[in-house]
Amino acid sequence: MSDGWMTEGAWLAILAMMATTILAKTMGFWILGRVPLTPRVRRGLEALPGGVILATIVPITLESGLPGMAGIAIATVVMVVTRKDWLAVAAGLAAVAAIRAFV
């Protein structure tokens, strides 16, 4: 914690970070507006959600060890069977907490 209203230069840093973040969030959408959305391009775009999410969570989960892997596995199974996302998330978290507490 620190006194005073704002750190000297904080405005500049925050606005610069805001600008580059907005650029990253909007540029893909903008670029795809200038590319013909052929069936082939659409197929590529449809693969993005799975690709982005799996490329993110698989390495992170493996690093987190057994609790993470069990949580992901159980959440997936519960979701496949019940299609209730809150139940799947709760089951995954319960698995993580249980393994951390008892193993």
Added chain:
Amino acid sequence: MSDTSPDTLASETHVPGPAPFSMDGFWLGFRRCFVTTPGIVVFGMGFGAAASVKGLTFLDAFLFQGLVLAGASQYVALEIWSDPLSWTTAFAMAAIVFTVNLRMMLLGAALRPWMGGIPARQIYPALALMTDPAWILAIRYHREGGQDWGVYLGACIFLYLLWIISVVPGYFLASALDDPARYGFDLIMPIFFITMLVPVWRGRVDALPWLVAIFTGLLVKALVPGYWFVLLGGLAAAITAMILFKAEEPSA
């Protein structure tokens, strides 16, 4: 768009009317995000606590959270915060945030076929509010047949409010925070993402692109520091899907 010659039709079908928007959709997206609350609160409070420890003023931390709105990249940039902040440091922080967030161009790109018809003055501010959970929640809704982009905006707004509220107790209670790992809250976001991905799966057509993404992600993470594994893994999936694509149906 009255041109009906078959060879141009395929590339022009992507200019539909704007996706519909309703307040019912907005509140649906808003409500569907409730399940992420513990994860977002822990993540948002964590930033407040980290900022507090780093010596930011409350206003620094609050504006950082509310204006930058960029999850993990905020934590990374915070590492080089200094008092006072020089131009060079500010520039370096902006560059770090950009590289960590570059993957979000893929998220925006994936929304194009659904939201391409929405007027720029509406869709670009909405894209600026995009966060990963809102995006995947909207993608799932769309894959299940939904068209109302209010769902996307409602999810963005809920997550934004939760994000800027959670930084406040995090900042002031920094030293009193319990260990979130005890309840598994540190893993709630990966668990939420995989849960949302289940309905997005369409069967065999996704198998190879998704596998390629996993292996690319693992490989790049092992070899290259930073967050490039997300961007490159996602791109690898898209490229694989495009290579595998065979025009099953005639272009009309």
